[in-house]
Amino acid sequence: MPQLKFILWFKILIYSWIMFLVFIPPKVTAFVYSFLPNPKTTKKTKKGPWTWPWH
Template sequence: MPQLNPAPWFAILLFAWLVFLIVIPPKVLAHTFPNEPTLNTEKTKTEPWNWPWH
């Protein structure tokens, strides 16, 4: 059984890790959330629900 030549597979492995570690993280971290969390200490008054059958 012939042995595989490691040269092209090693280059593919290195290129894949290069993509995963250098190219993808900035693209993922560039996304922004539509609603940024705000610090709101004001309490809102809650009303009980008006159930029609109760």
Template sequence: IFSWLVFLTVIPPKVMGHSFTNEPTPLNVKKAKPEPWNWPWH
């Protein structure tokens, strides 16, 4: 039962985060990828 409580308390924030980050920030993710990828590797 305790594991279910932890599971239910940890999953909802992740689901909400995914649903919120996938819609408003597809452009931000695409813009943010080139810089981090180019900076550390080069």
């Protein structure tokens, strides 16, 4: 049974982790956002006390 052979599934496990840790992170971190937020459009919130009636 191939599931019980340690070397077979261990190789697949190691190769998949190498792929996830070596090849994929540089591709994800190199992603460039097409929309950069403009700091001029941000609004400051008004900070004040709550006016909720407490019963």
